[in-house]
Structure formats: structure tokens, C-alpha cells
Amino acid sequence: MQYLKLITLFLKANILIELEYRANFVAHALVSLGWVSVTIVGTTVFFTQTDTIGGWTFYETLVISGMFTLIGGFIQMFLQPNVQKVIEMVRLGTLDFVLIKPVNSQFMASLRYAQLFSGVDVIAGGFIMVYAMGHLGLTPDAVTLLLFAVMVLMSMVIVYSIWMVMATFSFWFVKVGNMTELFNSVYDTGRFPVSTFQGVLRVMLTLVIPIAFITTFPAQAILGRLDAVTFVASVVMGFGMFVFSAWFWRFAIRQYSSASS
Amino acid sequence: MAYQIEVSHLSKHYQVHDKEPGLAGSLRSFFARKYRVVKAVDDVSFTIGQGEMVGFLGPNGAGKTTTLKVLSGLLYPTAGNATVLGFTPHQRETAYLKQFTLVMGQKQQLMWDLPALETFLVNQAIYEIPRAQFDATLKELDDLLDLGPIMKKQVRKLSLGERMKCELAAALLHRPKVLFLDEPTIGLDVTMQVRIRDFIAAFNKRYGATVILTSHYMADVTALCDRIIVIDKGHLFYDGNFRALIERVAPYKIIKLQLERPTTSEVLSQFGKVEFSDGLTAVLHVPRASATESAARLLAQLKVEDVTFEDPPVEDIIREVFAVNAASNPTAQE
Incomplete structure (x- = not known):
């Protein structure tokens, strides 16, 4: 209840902040549309040379592009701003104010800020998916939609956990900007089906930095191509990574308390 | 419970790495860092009763802030014990976190782009303050600090003094029983210093709150605290009546x-x-x-x-205290 109220207040605060900067909204919407076109054009260019990549047709791949844009928007909207803030708070020492509050510190540190403009990308991602699905002549049934919803949730939990772990590293290495840059370049591979990649790279993208779980697998779900193993693996991956990120955060706070001055 | 704050043989040591000057030095410390143990607080003991206002004095890096951070549960003690309101601070129990506050003059918790009122509302939810109590406390804080015209302006548009008033209000909405104030008047002009000082005195009187205050300004401490604790290089040098100390070392x-x-x-x-x-x-x-x-x-x-x-400036008095102590014994108690 307290947490729900806090989320509402944080959301309200963020809306107020965004309204302060109106010009930013227009600029952001334009940038966002630009990126969406880049994604679509990029995929289209690939398919002028071939009919399938990694066993996926153009419109199927477009579903992945939609998922890629949607999660990209989610990252920009919630993860990036909070992680940046955590890094800043560690550097300035204002994290102390978070730690003395009678509220879960990870909750406070990771949900406080939101860049709501990036909702544009989330919506655009959704549109791309609906458009591609239309061309494929697919209308998902209730079960498919439910599975898809779970897969998207897991996808979000997984990226959230990755970003939290990166933020947590800032307790030791005050500058972790490079790490988020690295993630963004790896995330870029998520605009194509993971089956495009071969050998070690594919294993890496499934298990080490699980980009496959973030874009390819949810796309499989909405296309009705999800197998039980992938579904269970996603749920396990989501929970596992979340638990790890929470443990790592607590561990870092303990270290911070015993090491800093 | 006789005392609200009990600190016994508290020590806080931590490691820092030294960077040697120049590029070569930087390279060397990138590969093989030399660590050195800093004794930020070393075997410090004191007790503070309910409603007392105690001033922490000491030069920069003396261990004042470290002590406050241990008491706030932000740092684990290396050795010794600290108890506040019967709690062990670093366990960070919710019941404890709801009863104290920490104000740091050099750091701010207010949301920069929004009016302070928004931060107040967030803190209301965080501390689960009932509506009626929140309104009443805010009204009282408004009376004491004259927040009315400033709490609805964006924080970034406030002056330093106005911002400090709002910082204090944000930190006190949950009516904490114990206040840790670290340099609350730093950078403020004299009028505003007096204003903040009067407010702290009034809050202490009205709510019977226990206050530990650190400050560079002698006037803050003389106006507010009968008792002072002088710390330097992690050691407690003097704990006792302030006026008695001035009479003794700087008459x-x-x-x-x-x-x-x-x-x-x-x-x-x-x-x-x-x-x-x-x-x-x-x-x-x-x-x-x-x-x-x-x-x-x-x-x-x-x-x-x-x-x-x-x-006499507080620095001189402290210097005198150290000189006197160096001549006699390392810790003086009164």
C-alpha cells in the first residue's frame, strides 16, 4: 500500500518535471520517430538481399524489431534515468538520504525517476508489432496473449536486473558509464533474431547477456511459436536475475557501509 | 532507559588508496594501489540524554560526520558499540529509521526540478505519516520557518537559505525524536544562520527532540548547545560544558x-x-x-x-584545547 502510494507520487513528480520541459517533449518525439524509421529501414535493407534471416521472414523479424523498440523505450523510460541517478548519488554521497529512509532502498533507487517521453518508443514498438502481425495475417488468441504478456514481463525483469547490477557496480567503480554503453551496443543485436548469430556468440547472447530472452523469445510468444522449454527458461531466468540483482544490491550496500567514510 | 544515545569505545577505520602525483604515479596506482588505514573515529565514548543539544566541534576530517553516519546506521562500526533509542543503528530497523533524521548542509534530498512540497508529500508516504498529523506538522513548521511563499516554488529557483529551510522541513515532517544536523548553516548569511539556529532551538523545545549538531560557526554552537564534544583525528578531546571550556582556555x-x-x-x-x-x-x-x-x-x-x-574563533579554542591536552592527558572529561 505504502509502495503503491509512492509509485503514484513518483509518477506524478515525473509528469510535473516533464511538463516543465515542454520543448524537450517535441524534440524527443522526433528523435524517437527517427530511430523507429532507422530500425525499420535497416531491417528492410537486410531483406532486399535475402528472404529469411536465421529462419525468420521479413514480417516476423519486424515483430522482433517492434519488441526491440518497445524494450528500448522501457530502458530509456525507467532504467536509464534511475541508474544515472544512482551513479550520481553514489558520487555525491546523497545516496545516504535513500539509505536512511524506512523503505526498501532498491525500490527507492530504481523506481524514483522516469523519463516519460520515452513512452513514445514503447507505443511505437507496439505499433510495429501490430502492423507486422497484420501483414502475417495472425490474430493471437487469449492464451497466446497471456503467454506473450508473461514473456514481456520477464523480458523487462531481465533488463531491469541487468541495469541494476550495472548501477550497483558504481559503488566500487564510481564511473560506470562505459558499462551502460557496452550494454547498449550488445542490446543492438536484439533487433535481429538470436538464430541469426552462430556458435559462441549465440550462446553468449542467450546465457551471458541474455538478449535472446529480451527480444527474440517474447516475439516467438506472440507469433505462437513458443515452446515450453523456452517459456520455463524465461521465467527461471527472470526470477533468477531479479533475485541476484537484489542480493548484489544488498551486498554492495553492506560494503558501502563498511568501506566508505 | 537513562540515555537516548550511548556510544562506547566506538571506532571506525577504513582503507583509502593514495594516488601519487603525476602520470607515472597514476599509472602505478592503477596497477598496484597502496592502501592506508584511516582511523576516522578511534575509541570514542559518550552518552546523551533525552532533549539534550550537543555540539560536535572539530576541524575538517576530525571524525564528526563519520560519527553521525555511524549513529544514522549508514556505516558499520569497526569496533565498539552505538545505541540510539535502544536500537543498533546499522541494523536499520524500520522502527528506528522512522524516529531519527539526518540533515547534511552540503547535500540535499529535495527534488531539484520540483517545488519542495512534492518532496514533502513523498516523505509523507515514506514515513507513513497520517494526513492529519502531516498537515499539523507542516503548519507548525510553516509557522517556525515561514515556508508558505517558498515551498511551492521549484527548488532550483530558491536561494541557499530558502532551500535549507525546506531541507529542514523535509527532514522533520515525521517528527523525529533524534536529530543529527551536520553543518546545517554552512554557506548561509548571518541573518539566515540566526533564523535556522532559532528554529532548531524552537523545535528542540517544542518536541523535546535530542539534537547533535556539528558546525564550523562558533555562534551556532554557543547559541544552541550547553554541552560540546570536541573531536580531532578521531579522538575525543573534550566533553563537557561549553562555557566552562571557554573560561578555561580562552578567557x-x-x-x-x-x-x-x-x-x-x-x-x-x-x-x-x-x-x-x-x-x-x-x-x-x-x-x-x-x-x-x-x-x-x-x-x-x-x-x-x-x-x-x-x-575567540572556535578554531583557536580547539587549538588551545589540544595544546592543553597534549601537555596533560589525552582525554579530558568534565
């Missing part, structure tokens, strides 16, 4: 003179101890007890353009 006032005519040190020395004199300006130390009388005599006999009376 004088400082008179600064701007004279109309050149006057020799010999003439000036009949009014007090001459610390400095270049003919037209002079600095005298006069005994506290007879300060008024010396000043009156001085003004009657000399042509004075300007005169100011000052207390």
Missing part, C-alpha cells in the same frame, strides 16, 4: 580597533594584551570578565574610528 574577548591617529603598542597595552598593532589598526585580547569596562575606558581615552568585539 578573553577580542577587540579589533581602527584608530584615527597612530598609537603605540605601549599605550594600547594598558587596555589589554596587544596581539597586533601597526599604528592605525590593532587587535587586543582583554579578559572576558572586564571586557566591557576595558572597552569603555578605551573609547573614552582614544580616538577610535571603528571597533568590533569578537569571541
Whole structure:
């Protein structure tokens, strides 16, 4: 209840902040549309040379592009701003104010800020998916939609956990900007089906930095191509990574308390 | 429970790495860092009763902030114990977190782009303050700090003093029983310092809150605290009545003179101890007890353009304390 109220207040605060900067909204919407076109054009260019990549047709791949844009928007909207803030708070020492509050510190540190403009990308991602699905002549049934919803949730939990772990590293290495840059370049591979990649790279993208779980697998779900193993693996991956990120955060706070001055 | 805050043999050591100067030094410390143990707090003990206001004094890096952070549960003690309100701070129990507050003059918790009121509302939810109590407390804080016109303006548009008022309000909405105030008046002009000081005194009186205050400004401490704790290099040097300490180590006032005519040190020395004199300006130390009388005599006999009376700066007093202690024993208790 307290947490729900806090989320509402944080959301309200963020809306107020965004309204302060109106010009930013227009600029952001334009940038966002630009990126969406880049994604679509990029995929289209690939398919002028071939009919399938990694066993996926153009419109199927477009579903992945939609998922890629949607999660990209989610990252920009919630993860990036909070992680940046955590890094800043560690550097300035204002994290102390978070730690003395009678509220879960990870909750406070990771949900406080939101860049709501990036909702544009989330919506655009959704549109791309609906458009591609239309061309494929697919209308998902209730079960498919439910599975898809779970897969998207897991996808979000997984990226959230990755970003939290990166933020947590800032307790030791005050500058972790490079790490988020690295993630963004790896995330870029998520605009194509993971089956495009071969050998070690594919294993890496499934298990080490699980980009496959973030874009390819949810796309499989909405296309009705999800197998039980992938579904269970996603749920396990989501929970596992979340638990790890929470443990790592607590561990870092303990270290911070015993090491800093 | 006899005491609200009990600290016994508290130590906090931590490792820092030294960077050698220059590029070569940077490279060397990138590959093989040299660590050194800093004893930020070393075997410090004291107790504080309910409603007491205690001033922490000491130069930068003395261990004041570290002690406050241990008491706030932000740092684990390396050795020794700290208990506040019966809780062990670093366990960070919700019941404890709801009963104290920490204000750091150099750091802010207010949301920069929004009016302070928004932060107040967030804190209301965080501390689960019932609506009626929140309104009542906010009203009282408004009376004391005159928040009305400022709490609805974006924080980034406030002056430093206005922001500090809002910081204090945000930190006190949950009516904490224990206040840790770390340099709450830093950077403020004199009027605003007085304002904040009066507020702290009023809050202490109204709610019977226990206050630990650190400050660089002697006036903050003299106005608010009967008792002071002097810390340097992690050691506790003095714990006791402030006035008694001043009487003991600095029983004088400082008179600064701007004279109309050149006057020799010999003439000036009949009014007090001459610390400095270049003919037209002079600095005298006069005994506290007879300060008024010396000043009156001085003004009657000399042509004075300007005169100011000052207390010895806190740094000097602390230096005296250290000098006295170095000569006798390392920790003095009164």
C-alpha cells in the first residue's frame, strides 16, 4: 500500500518535471520517430538481399524489431534515468538520504525517476508489432496473449536486473558509464533474431547477456511459436536475475557501509 | 532507559588508496594501489540524554560526520558499540529509521526540478505519516520557518537559505525524536544562520527532540548547545560544558580597533594584551570578565574610528584545547 502510494507520487513528480520541459517533449518525439524509421529501414535493407534471416521472414523479424523498440523505450523510460541517478548519488554521497529512509532502498533507487517521453518508443514498438502481425495475417488468441504478456514481463525483469547490477557496480567503480554503453551496443543485436548469430556468440547472447530472452523469445510468444522449454527458461531466468540483482544490491550496500567514510 | 544515545569505545577505520602525483604515479596506482588505514573515529565514548543539544566541534576530517553516519546506521562500526533509542543503528530497523533524521548542509534530498512540497508529500508516504498529523506538522513548521511563499516554488529557483529551510522541513515532517544536523548553516548569511539556529532551538523545545549538531560557526554552537564534544583525528578531546571550556582556555574577548591617529603598542597595552598593532589598526585580547569596562575606558581615552568585539574563533579554542591536552592527558572529561 505504502509502495503503491509512492509509485503514484513518483509518477506524478515525473509528469510535473516533464511538463516543465515542454520543448524537450517535441524534440524527443522526433528523435524517437527517427530511430523507429532507422530500425525499420535497416531491417528492410537486410531483406532486399535475402528472404529469411536465421529462419525468420521479413514480417516476423519486424515483430522482433517492434519488441526491440518497445524494450528500448522501457530502458530509456525507467532504467536509464534511475541508474544515472544512482551513479550520481553514489558520487555525491546523497545516496545516504535513500539509505536512511524506512523503505526498501532498491525500490527507492530504481523506481524514483522516469523519463516519460520515452513512452513514445514503447507505443511505437507496439505499433510495429501490430502492423507486422497484420501483414502475417495472425490474430493471437487469449492464451497466446497471456503467454506473450508473461514473456514481456520477464523480458523487462531481465533488463531491469541487468541495469541494476550495472548501477550497483558504481559503488566500487564510481564511473560506470562505459558499462551502460557496452550494454547498449550488445542490446543492438536484439533487433535481429538470436538464430541469426552462430556458435559462441549465440550462446553468449542467450546465457551471458541474455538478449535472446529480451527480444527474440517474447516475439516467438506472440507469433505462437513458443515452446515450453523456452517459456520455463524465461521465467527461471527472470526470477533468477531479479533475485541476484537484489542480493548484489544488498551486498554492495553492506560494503558501502563498511568501506566508505 | 537513562540515555537516548550511548556510544562506547566506538571506532571506525577504513582503507583509502593514495594516488601519487603525476602520470607515472597514476599509472602505478592503477596497477598496484597502496592502501592506508584511516582511523576516522578511534575509541570514542559518550552518552546523551533525552532533549539534550550537543555540539560536535572539530576541524575538517576530525571524525564528526563519520560519527553521525555511524549513529544514522549508514556505516558499520569497526569496533565498539552505538545505541540510539535502544536500537543498533546499522541494523536499520524500520522502527528506528522512522524516529531519527539526518540533515547534511552540503547535500540535499529535495527534488531539484520540483517545488519542495512534492518532496514533502513523498516523505509523507515514506514515513507513513497520517494526513492529519502531516498537515499539523507542516503548519507548525510553516509557522517556525515561514515556508508558505517558498515551498511551492521549484527548488532550483530558491536561494541557499530558502532551500535549507525546506531541507529542514523535509527532514522533520515525521517528527523525529533524534536529530543529527551536520553543518546545517554552512554557506548561509548571518541573518539566515540566526533564523535556522532559532528554529532548531524552537523545535528542540517544542518536541523535546535530542539534537547533535556539528558546525564550523562558533555562534551556532554557543547559541544552541550547553554541552560540546570536541573531536580531532578521531579522538575525543573534550566533553563537557561549553562555557566552562571557554573560561578555561580562552578567557578573553577580542577587540579589533581602527584608530584615527597612530598609537603605540605601549599605550594600547594598558587596555589589554596587544596581539597586533601597526599604528592605525590593532587587535587586543582583554579578559572576558572586564571586557566591557576595558572597552569603555578605551573609547573614552582614544580616538577610535571603528571597533568590533569578537569571541575567540572556535578554531583557536580547539587549538588551545589540544595544546592543553597534549601537555596533560589525552582525554579530558568534565
